[in-house]
Amino acid sequence: MNHSALALPPKVSGVPLVSALPRLLKDRFEFLEAARQRLGDIYTLDLGFSDAIILSHPRHVQHVLVDHARKYFKGGAIWESMRTFLGNGLPVSEGEFWKRQRRMIQPAFHHQRLIALTEKMVEAIDESLASWEQAAKTGAPFDIAGAFSRMTMNVMVRAMFGSGLEAGEAERVGQALAYIIDYLMVGMMTKSLPEWLPIPGRARYQQAVQYIDEVVLRIIERGRASAEEDNLLSLLLHAVDTESGERMTNAQLRDEAVSLFVAGYETTAVGLAWAFHLMTRHPEVFQRLRTEVDEVLGQRVPGFADLRPLTHARNVLQESLRLYPPAYWIPRTATEEDEIDGYRIPAGKMVVAFTYLIHHNPDVWEQPERFDPDRFTPERSEGRHKQAWIPFGAGQRLCIGREFSLMEGQLILARIAQRYDVSAIPGREARIHIGTSIRAKNGVWVHLKARTRPAQVRTA
Numbered sequence: 243m244n245h246s247a248l249a250l251p252p253k254v255s256g257v258p259l260v261s262a263l264p265r266l267l268k269d270r271f272e273f274l275e276a277a278r279q280r281l282g283d284i285y286t287l288d289l290g291f292s293d294a295i296i297l298s299h300p301r302h303v304q305h306v307l308v309d310h311a312r313k314y315f316k317g318g319a320i321w322e323s324m325r326t327f328l329g330n331g332l333p334v335s336e337g338e339f340w341k342r343q344r345r346m347i348q349p350a351f352h353h354q355r356l357i358a359l360t361e362k363m364v365e366a367i368d369e370s371l372a373s374w375e376q377a378a379k380t381g382a383p384f385d386i387a388g389a390f391s392r393m394t395m396n397v398m399v400r401a402m403f404g405s406g407l408e409a410g411e412a413e414r415v416g417q418a419l420a421y422i423i424d425y426l427m428v429g430m431m432t433k434s435l436p437e438w439l440p441i442p443g444r445a446r447y448q449q450a451v452q453y454i455d456e457v458v459l460r461i462i463e464r465g466r467a468s469a470e471e472d473n474l475l476s477l478l479l480h481a482v483d484t485e486s487g488e489r490m491t492n493a494q495l496r497d498e499a500v501s502l503f504v505a506g507y508e509t510t511a512v513g514l515a516w517a518f519h520l521m522t523r524h525p526e527v528f529q530r531l532r533t534e535v536d537e538v539l540g541q542r543v544p545g546f547a548d549l550r551p552l553t554h555a556r557n558v559l560q561e562s563l564r565l566y567p568p569a570y571w572i573p574r575t576a577t578e579e580d581e582i583d584g585y586r587i588p589a590g591k592m593v594v595a596f597t598y599l600i601h602h603n604p605d606v607w608e609q610p611e612r613f614d615p616d617r618f619t620p621e622r623s624e625g626r627h628k629q630a631w632i633p634f635g636a637g638q639r640l641c642i643g644r645e646f647s648l649m650e651g652q653l654i655l656a657r658i659a660q661r662y663d664v665s666a667i668p669g670r671e672a673r674i675h676i677g678t679s680i681r682a683k684n685g686v687w688v689h690l691k692a693r694t695r696p697a698q699v700r701t702a
């Protein structure tokens with residue numbers, strides 16, 4: 243179909259030639275939300291180095307990520323920057339290769355595998371929670387956001403490598419990955435600069451990548467020599483493609499292992515940090531969580547079967563991921579000309595399903611700024627557009643770790659509610675920082691107080 247007679251989506255005006263990006267980062271999302279109010283759910287944003295079509299309605303998600311997904315691919319500076327570290331891992335691969343990899347990796351995230359992972363997850367969570375005791379005893383201000391980064395890293399390391407890492411190594415791996423992830427954002431903006439130009443942090447980035455590669459390849463080698471199948475990496479090592487009969491090479495395994503880390507640990511940590519930011523501002527929500535956890539678990543160690551009745555815990559996570567979606571935008575590039583809402587989308591144009599704007603769109607969500615976990619009860623979810631809530635993406639590229647992450651989140655909320663009272667520190671409001679994800683700028687600071695009847699601890 244020829245769309246050339248159609249107009250392009252309206253351009254954000256009033257932005258000097260320099261580009262909208264500095265303003266975008268400075269004013270956070272208010273700038274984009276104001277543009278949506280002025281121009282409608284679809285508009286063009288000048289990013290300086292290129293421009294992008296911003297989409298803020300669930301029907302656009304249905305179009306770009308589901309119904310016409312074959313017309314859009316992961317191209318452009320952002321994905322290229324990710325590829326420098328992820329190689330050809332699942333989040334960045336395309337076409338037949340992506341299909342094959344997804345087929346091979348998917349079974350590692352099946353229901354039965356998640357059930358088998360529950361015990362390991364709880365062990366890792368409890369191990370990390372042990373370091374919270376001091377703050378609970380002394381009443382010292384505690385950065386729960388930083389603590390969640392360490393905790394979800396610990397969970398990923400255990401789920402991924404089993405007991406493959408040596409003492410102290412998990413922490414070092416975590417630090418190196420955190421640095422790499424941050425650096426990728428810089429990479430996205432400086433991609434066009436020549437290699438010889440000294441970009442701050444490049445040497446440290448390269449060292450961090452080298453270190454991660456060494457650790458991952460060492461564990462792959464060790465895994466090849468054993469038949470163990472109790473961790474994600476060993477499942478990938480032994481996976482055979484049902485259609486081609488092929489297995490993954492070491493290089494592919496490296497890319498997939500690193501990709502699962504990058505995609506899975508920071509996102510979950512950030513989501514949890516915002517959940518606590520919100521709950522400490524709405525203590526009645528935390529109190530209800532505690533009541534639910536007391537009723538379902540008492541002091542018992544949670545198992546997989548407990549997740550279903552912990553409905554409020556799940557609703558809290560869903561509502562937090564709505565208000566603060568860690569992956570706040572989903573960029574694509576059009577492979578061919580297309581039409582959205584009567585506008586022309588030229589081939590080669592960057593198109594962004596803007597999760598944050600969709601989650602805050604008042605035409606989609608009633609009182610979108612209100613923290614209200616009950617929105618996610620089955621009764622109140624009825625009739626909602628199925629792409630209204632997309633923190634994990636949509637369509638064929640839907641997050642492979644979605645259930646893993648929600649399960650981990652529920653277990654973490656439950657373990658914390660069993661042990662601690664968590665309250666806000668007056669005057670220490672978390673501030674949003676837009677990087678590769680939306681995290682709290684200087685952490686989320688809270689007070690912890692031990693509950694009088696502590697939860698039972700799993701003994702290995």
Ligand code: HEM
Pocket residue numbers: 332333334344501502503505506507509510513567568569572573632633634635636638639640641642643644646647
């Ligand atoms: C709250 C936590 C998480 C959030 C918000 C999140 C978000 C997302 C989003 C939005 C996508 C789709 C990206 C796109 O279409 O361009 C995605 C894909 C992906 N996620 Fe997650 N994710 C989370 C947790 C995890 C976890 C725990 C893992 C692994 C254990 C994981 C692994 C992946 C992978 C491998 C992909 C690529 C899938 C594909 O393209 O086939 N994620 N995630």
